[in-house]
Amino acid sequence: MFSMFLGWPGKDDDKDTAATKDTYAKFPGFVVADVPELPAGEVDAFRAKYINNDKVPMEDPRNAELVARDVEIQFARWGWVQENTSTYVNMLRISGHSDVNIQACFDGVRPLGYEEAPYEAFKASLRKLAADIERDTGWKRVRFAQTGSAVTGYSSNPVKGFEKQPSKIHSLASSDVDLYAIAEGISEWVDKCKADGKPYPDKEYQTTTTLGGKYDVNYSVPNLADASPALAAWHSEWSAHFGGGIQFTLRRMADPTIVPWDGLVRL
Numbered sequence: 001m002f003s004m005f006l007g008w009p010g011k012d013d014d015k016d017t018a019a020t021k022d023t024y025a026k027f028p029g030f031v032v033a034d035v036p037e038l039p040a041g042e043v044d045a046f047r048a049k050y051i052n053n054d055k056v057p058m059e060d061p062r063n064a065e066l067v068a069r070d071v072e073i074q075f076a077r078w079g080w081v082q083e084n085t086s087t088y089v090n091m092l093r094i095s096g097h098s099d100v101n102i103q104a105c106f107d108g109v110r111p112l113g114y115e116e117a118p119y120e121a122f123k124a125s126l127r128k129l130a131a132d133i134e135r136d137t138g139w140k141r142v143r144f145a146q147t148g149s150a151v152t153g154y155s156s157n158p159v160k161g162f163e164k165q166p167s168k169i170h171s172l173a174s175s176d177v178d179l180y181a182i183a184e185g186i187s188e189w190v191d192k193c194k195a196d197g198k199p200y201p202d203k204e205y206q207t208t209t210t211l212g213g214k215y216d217v218n219y220s221v222p223n224l225a226d227a228s229p230a231l232a233a234w235h236s237e238w239s240a241h242f243g244g245g246i247q248f249t250l251r252r253m254a255d256p257t258i259v260p261w262d263g264l265v266r267l
Contacts, residue, residue: 026105026106026108026151026152026260026261027082027085027106027107028107030085030106031103032089032099032102032103032106033099033103035086035089035090037090037093038090038093038094043094046090046094047094050087050091050165050167051091051094051095051167051168051169052161052162052167052168053160053161053167053168054160054161055157055159055160056159056160063159066158066159066163067158067159069158070158070208071208071211071213071214072211073156073158073163073164074156074158074208074259074261075211076163076164076165077154077156077164077165077166077261078156078259078260078261080164080165080166081152081154081165081166084165088153088154088166089102091154091166091167091169092112092153092169095169095170095171096171096172097112097153097170097172101114102153105152105153111150112150112152112153112170118241122238122241123265123267125234125237125238126144126265126267127267129230129231129234130142130143130144130267132228132230132231132234133181133183133227133228133230133231134183135230136227136228136229136230136231137183137185137189137227137228138185139183139184139185139186139189140183140184140185141182141183141184141254142181142182142183143181143182143183143264143265143267144179144180144181144182144264144265144267145179145180145182145251145256145258145262145263145264145265146177146178146179146180146262146263146265147178147179147180147261147262147263148176148177148178148247149168149169149170149171150170150177150178151261151262151263152166152261153166153169153170154166154167154168154169154170155168155169155170156261171243172243173243174243174244176242176243176244176245176246176247177242177244177245177246177247178246178247178249179246179247179248179249180218180248180249180250180251181231181248181249181250181251182251182253182254182255182256183254184254185254186219186250186251186252186254187252187253187254189227190219190250190252198226200221200222200223200226201219201220201221201250202220202221202222203219203220204217204218204219204220205217205218205219205220205249207251207256208259209256209257209259210257210259215257216251216252216253216256216257217251217252218249218250218251218252219249219250219251219252220249221248221249221250224248227250231248235248
């Protein structure tokens with residue numbers, strides 16, 4: 001089963017402005033092998049303290065309260081993992097991730113839990129997809145970014161796990177992949193769809209950009225072929241490679257600010 005971290009330097013650097021550029025390595029200079037492994041007798045207590053797969057249900061009043069503070073919670077979790085990286089390494093270890101893959105993720109070399117050959121194949125598919133989308137739509141500078149637990153290994157969803165620290169860890173078998181397209185032309189395409197009274201995009205997700213709040217939008221398009229037949233075909237093919245499939249959206253801003261727990265794809 002595949003998992004991925006997308007955000008490494010590559011051929012498309014000239015497509016991105018300073019606002020869009022990612023830091024690639026999420027934990028620069030950190031050496032995973034320097035972190036002692038947990039003694040076998042401590043694993044259960046450690047898991048109970050740091051791992052939490054609970055989700056606050058929609059009908060629980062606390063769900064709405066957490067969602068209202070999602071930016072605060074997301075940045076708090078990112079701060080925690082930066083300050084407690086050694087602990088976080090063992091959280092990833094006991095969740096099934098190898099030291100080799102954790103180090104590769106931390107350094108921005110390749111995806112968490114993703115071997116080199118399938119990773120290169122996936123990137124090759126995205127290189128072709130970018131060109132195909134530009135051909136289908138007339139959009140310019142098409143590129144991709146990933147959000148979700150596959151990027152840094154934990155969920156940023158405020159209703160999942162402990163509130164102020166990462167605790168729901170990426171699952172190689174069941175977690176989905178959250179990918180979004182960035183391009184010149186998306187905002188104009190969306191505005192035209194709305195003006196023409198078309199039923200898509202069907203959802204707009206206010207998107208975190210800074211600790212100050214949400215200043216961008218991701219759009220959901222249920223029928224991706226309405227935007228690009230090539231995108232729909234690619235999505236159908238590659239979703240089968242991931243336990244939870246691929247969730248694909250379109251980012252409004254052509255040069256968005258990428259939060260640290262997202263990963264800009266470097267093709």
